[in-house]
Amino acid sequence: MIEILCALQDKEHTNLIFDLAEVSSIYCCESVAIWKANKMRLSYTEIFKYSDILNPISQTTLFSAGKLARLEPKKIVLDLGSGKGFPSLMWASIFGVRVEGFDMNKKYVGYANSRAKTLNLSHRVRFSAEDIRELRFNRKYDVVASLGLGVAQIYGDISNALEIFKTMLHKDGILVLAEPVWLVKPISSEVLKALGEAEDSFLTMSEMQQLMREAGLQALGHFVSSKEDWELYVRPVFIAMHEIIESESELAEQAQRIMSGFKAEYDAVGQYWDMVLWVLKAS
Numbered sequence: 001m002i003e004i005l006c007a008l009q010d011k012e013h014t015n016l017i018f019d020l021a022e023v024s025s026i027y028c029c030e031s032v033a034i035w036k037a038n039k040m041r042l043s044y045t046e047i048f049k050y051s052d053i054l055n056p057i058s059q060t061t062l063f064s065a066g067k068l069a070r071l072e073p074k075k076i077v078l079d080l081g082s083g084k085g086f087p088s089l090m091w092a093s094i095f096g097v098r099v100e101g102f103d104m105n106k107k108y109v110g111y112a113n114s115r116a117k118t119l120n121l122s123h124r125v126r127f128s129a130e131d132i133r134e135l136r137f138n139r140k141y142d143v144v145a146s147l148g149l150g151v152a153q154i155y156g157d158i159s160n161a162l163e164i165f166k167t168m169l170h171k172d173g174i175l176v177l178a179e180p181v182w183l184v185k186p187i188s189s190e191v192l193k194a195l196g197e198a199e200d201s202f203l204t205m206s207e208m209q210q211l212m213r214e215a216g217l218q219a220l221g222h223f224v225s226s227k228e229d230w231e232l233y234v235r236p237v238f239i240a241m242h243e244i245i246e247s248e249s250e251l252a253e254q255a256q257r258i259m260s261g262f263k264a265e266y267d268a269v270g271q272y273w274d275m276v277l278w279v280l281k282a283s
């Protein structure tokens with residue numbers, strides 16, 4: 001899933017969108033190839049230029065999840081992979097919670113903090129640029145949010161991620177977890193290719209719920225993103241990519257590929273995968 005890998009954009013030699021091998025075959029000097037590839041790379045900041053939330057999760061779902069999680073002013077939320085900060089800022093403004101958000105994308109963090117300032121929420125919400133795998137906390141949180149992180153890639157597998165999240169929570173703390181799930185298995189190689197995913201990136205709904213039970217996490221409820229939620233998510237990306245294509249920039253072909261990737265994600269909804277947000281209580 002393209003957006004789950006947002007963090008990789010900051011890594012110098014990682015390029016998910018532009019095929020370095022292609023470039024190397026054109027330019028004999030590798031350093032020139034890397035320079036050229038980086039220069040020509042469409043960043044996630046450009047892809048999500050017009051997006052505030054980087055997930056197909058609606059405001060209604062965030063609100064309902066916040067109520068189920070019993071968010072209230074004295075509670076502190078840890079937002080892992082906070083992106084541009086939309087979910088946290090919404091919870092801080094509606095429920096009065098305090099939030100510590102972390103994301104490895106410095107531009108997103110800068111944007112999120114400036115938005116907190118615009119919304120007069122800087123005293124309650126703070127975003128920092130960090131790789132969450134390297135964070136060590138000396139306190140526990142009331143709520144941990146992991147919205148569209150792709151936890152299997154980050155923590156090795158989903159069980160391990162659930163165990164790590166539990167260590168960050170108070171007893172009876174709440175985990176708000178959103179991840180895609182496969183609707184059928186096995187997934188054909190064509191579908192995996194179109195989505196740019198490996199089958200082991202995600203589990204099925206029942207596999208997820210089994211792991212949650214094994215981790216001692218009690219599901220208080222879950223929300224499946226609708227096709228319209230996905231439309232809200234892909235439309236701003238299409239607008240941004242269309243602008244690049246219309247400007248006849250040298251990035252046009254890349255922009256077209258990105259649109260095809262998002263279209264494949266959208267087409268797969270309800271057929272091969274869904275985005276599910278769980279509200280889970282640690283015991």
Ligand SMILES: C[S@@+](CC[C@H](N)C(=O)[O-])C[C@H]1O[C@@H](n2cnc3c(N)ncnc32)[C@H](O)[C@@H]1O
Nearest residue numbers: 006007053054081082083103104131132147148
């Ligand atoms: C799909 S986006 C979701 C952003 C936000 N939660 C939202 O719902 O709008 C995933 C975010 O996780 C961040 N991320 C991925 N891996 C990370 C890591 N190891 N450390 C910190 N942030 C990471 C990415 O930079 C990206 O902003």
